[in-house]
Amino acid sequence: QFHEVHEIVIQKLGHIPIVKGDFAHLPPKVQRFVAAWVQECRPRAVYICDGSDEEAHEIIHKLEERGLLHKLTKYEECYICRTDPADVARVESKTFVTTEEKYDSVAHVREGVQGIMGQWMSPELMEVEMNSRFPGCMAGRCMYIIPFSMGPVGSPLSKIGVQITDSNYVLLCMRIMTRVSPKVWEVLGDNEFVRCVHSMGCPRPVQRKVINHWPCNPEKILIAHFPEIREICSFGSGYGGNSLLGKKCFALRIAMNIAKDEGWLAEHMLIMGITEEKTGRETFIAAAFPSACGKTNLAMLNPTIPGFKVRVVGDDIAWMRFDENGDLYGINPEAGFFGVAPGTNMKTNPNAMLTCLKNSIFTNVGETADGGFFWEGLEDEVDKNIAITTWLGENWRIGQPGKAAHPNARFTCPAGQCPIIHPKWEDPKGVPISAIIFGGRRPTGVPLVYEAFSWEHGVTVGACVKSEATAAAEHVGKQIMHDPMAMRPFMGYNFGKYLGHWLSLNKAPHKVPKIFHVNWFRLNEKGEFLWPGFGDNIRVLDWVIRRVHNEEDIAVKSPVGWLPKKGSLNLDGLGPVDWNELFSLPKHYWEDDIRESRRFLEDQANGDVPPAIWKELDDLEKRVKEG
Numbered sequence: 001q002f003h004e005v006h007e008i009v010i011q012k013l014g015h016i017p018i019v020k021g022d023f024a025h026l027p028p029k030v031q032r033f034v035a036a037w038v039q040e041c042r043p044r045a046v047y048i049c050d051g052s053d054e055e056a057h058e059i060i061h062k063l064e065e066r067g068l069l070h071k072l073t074k075y076e077e078c079y080i081c082r083t084d085p086a087d088v089a090r091v092e093s094k095t096f097v098t099t100e101e102k103y104d105s106v107a108h109v110r111e112g113v114q115g116i117m118g119q120w121m122s123p124e125l126m127e128v129e130m131n132s133r134f135p136g137c138m139a140g141r142c143m144y145i146i147p148f149s150m151g152p153v154g155s156p157l158s159k160i161g162v163q164i165t166d167s168n169y170v171l172l173c174m175r176i177m178t179r180v181s182p183k184v185w186e187v188l189g190d191n192e193f194v195r196c197v198h199s200m201g202c203p204r205p206v207q208r209k210v211i212n213h214w215p216c217n218p219e220k221i222l223i224a225h226f227p228e229i230r231e232i233c234s235f236g237s238g239y240g241g242n243s244l245l246g247k248k249c250f251a252l253r254i255a256m257n258i259a260k261d262e263g264w265l266a267e268h269m270l271i272m273g274i275t276e277e278k279t280g281r282e283t284f285i286a287a288a289f290p291s292a293c294g295k296t297n298l299a300m301l302n303p304t305i306p307g308f309k310v311r312v313v314g315d316d317i318a319w320m321r322f323d324e325n326g327d328l329y330g331i332n333p334e335a336g337f338f339g340v341a342p343g344t345n346m347k348t349n350p351n352a353m354l355t356c357l358k359n360s361i362f363t364n365v366g367e368t369a370d371g372g373f374f375w376e377g378l379e380d381e382v383d384k385n386i387a388i389t390t391w392l393g394e395n396w397r398i399g400q401p402g403k404a405a406h407p408n409a410r411f412t413c414p415a416g417q418c419p420i421i422h423p424k425w426e427d428p429k430g431v432p433i434s435a436i437i438f439g440g441r442r443p444t445g446v447p448l449v450y451e452a453f454s455w456e457h458g459v460t461v462g463a464c465v466k467s468e469a470t471a472a473a474e475h476v477g478k479q480i481m482h483d484p485m486a487m488r489p490f491m492g493y494n495f496g497k498y499l500g501h502w503l504s505l506n507k508a509p510h511k512v513p514k515i516f517h518v519n520w521f522r523l524n525e526k527g528e529f530l531w532p533g534f535g536d537n538i539r540v541l542d543w544v545i546r547r548v549h550n551e552e553d554i555a556v557k558s559p560v561g562w563l564p565k566k567g568s569l570n571l572d573g574l575g576p577v578d579w580n581e582l583f584s585l586p587k588h589y590w591e592d593d594i595r596e597s598r599r600f601l602e603d604q605a606n607g608d609v610p611p612a613i614w615k616e617l618d619d620l621e622k623r624v625k626e627g
């Protein structure tokens with residue numbers, strides 16, 4: 001439909017040419033949004049995207065000429081890009097949530113303790129930071145307007161965003177990771193949308209030397225969220241987690257605010273479906289893991305025992321909502337996978353590898369002389385002597401010192417290409433979620449799997465998720481870091497209130513799913529893994545499914561939750577498994593762990609943690625002491 005373009009909007013647009021698309025066809029709210037930011041960022045032109053292949057080819061061609069993208073001739077429509085080495089990952093220290101009230105955004109952190117559950121910046125301070133960045137930031141550049149849907153276009157569970165960006169690379173990734181289409185304008189109409197504004201922070205003429213044809217402004221990176229007005233402003237970084245605003249910024253930090261207001265959950269979870277071939281029974285599971293736990297590998301698991309079919313709905317984010325019957329349904333709001341490349345190969349995740357062989361973009365991976373990609377973990381899958389260009393652009397060969405790919409190198413590939421993508425992955429209703437699994441990398445003390453006694457106990461298990469990670473400060477090596485619900489880096493509001501929201505969902509007619517905790521990474525005293533992991537994890541999911549369907553005699557009560565009864569896991573074909581080691585509950589370890597978790601919650605969210613959580617911790621402690 002044709003909209004009267006307000007004269008105010010026309011004034012703000014001024015002489016700026018619209019080089020693609022029809023501004024007058026945009027919904028009025030979008031016209032005002034775009035005009036305001038045109039006035040602020042002053043681009044040389046405005047380009048309204050349609051997400052089509054033709055559009056992508058035009059932009060790919062331009063970026064190939066500029067040298068930002070190289071075509072990987074070994075595959076079909078695959079491209080590689082190397083960023084400025086100063087722009088390779090999310091920047092938590094520059095990520096903020098701004099609300100009038102500080103304690104809407106963050107919890108009460110103990111005096112003298114470093115808050116790690118998100119950062120608040122006051123509206124006044126944020127105004128200053130914004131004004132020192134955005135005015136004129138797109139000078140000499142084209143402003144792209146990206147209409148996108150998180151979730152299938154038109155699904156009642158989906159939400160619409162409009163992203164303004166001066167990076168056409170971001171458009172190429174957004175059309176893989178989200179649904180970019182003119183249909184979004186129709187569905188949007190005069191409704192609200194999430195406003196996403198991104199700039200590389202490099203107005204022309206550029207002041208800062210551009211490396212690898214990758215404009216960015218690392219010194220002035222700012223990732224700002226305004227939940228009260230559903231707006232995100234990202235400046236200075238082109239890297240995925242900071243610039244594909246549909247992902248972490250929208251689908252987690254902003255969406256969890258919307259979910260709190262509307263009574264649903266926006267979580268950092270995979271969704272997978274497991275079908276038992278004997279009966280055809282299918283069970284869907286949502287699972288949250290901190291980094292370095294192989295979450296994407298689990299989402300696309302290749303079972304090692306017969307009788308099971310695993311299909312993936314999503315590998316990173318789940319939006320879950322109880323329907324009118326009280327059943328929990330989930331969708332994957334994304335349309336692609338943005339996975340960590342190193343460690344991904346035909347053994348650890350063949351389905352991810354096969355998804356990447358066409359229409360994909362690789363960032364900061366190595367490049368082989370025969371036009372392929374390479375990263376750590378692929379040594380056995382390429383010619384050992386092939387010449388490789390590293391992510392830093394250096395000549396390299398397998399076996400030489402150094403790495404071919406950056407540890408955070410990424411593949412960006414269309415989910416629909418995954419060999420085991422679930423047929424219902426775009427079902428507007430979503431899929432029924434029967435179990436929620438939390439997990440962590442726990443080298444000692446934590447059993448392979450246990451089931452929470454209740455929703456409240458399970459939420460407390462989620463709040464106390466920890467995982468071994470290489471600490472930021474290299475000299476301390478590996479540490480067990482807190483990562484509640486695996487949401488720590490992605491919190492969009494007060495952590496204590498977030499726990500309260502989870503607890504509030506356990507009310508009629510909601511049928512809350514069972515909650516489990518898994519740990520694939522327990523070591524024996526010789527430092528060897530007690531569990532083979534990978535495809536053998538199906539054996540644990542099998543037990544989870546049988547518990548979901550209330551099989552009784554396969555579980556025994558323990559102080560920490562229900563454990564598999566000895567013999568109730570299918571271990572056929574496995575070498576020796578030290579069951580006692582794998583499921584032992586060292587009393588002192590657990591007493592220390594509970595004390596440490598209580599201290600963490602006191603430090604990070606003291607007055608905001610709901611009483612039910614403290615009660616669950618106290619009950620757990622009593623059971624462990626009496627155990």
Ligand SMILES: C=CCn1c(=O)c2[nH]c(Cc3ccc(NC(C)=O)cc3)nc2n(CCCC)c1=O
Binds near residue numbers: 292295343532
């Ligand atoms: C569905 C798979 C989940 N998963 C696991 O279940 C898993 N388990 C382990 C530990 C492990 C490592 C190597 C072996 N290899 C042997 C013995 O050959 C066994 C276990 N690593 C794992 N990884 C890789 C983690 C880094 C991202 C992993 O992803």
Ligand SMILES: [Mn+2]
Binds near residue numbers: 268316
């Ligand atoms: Mn993630």
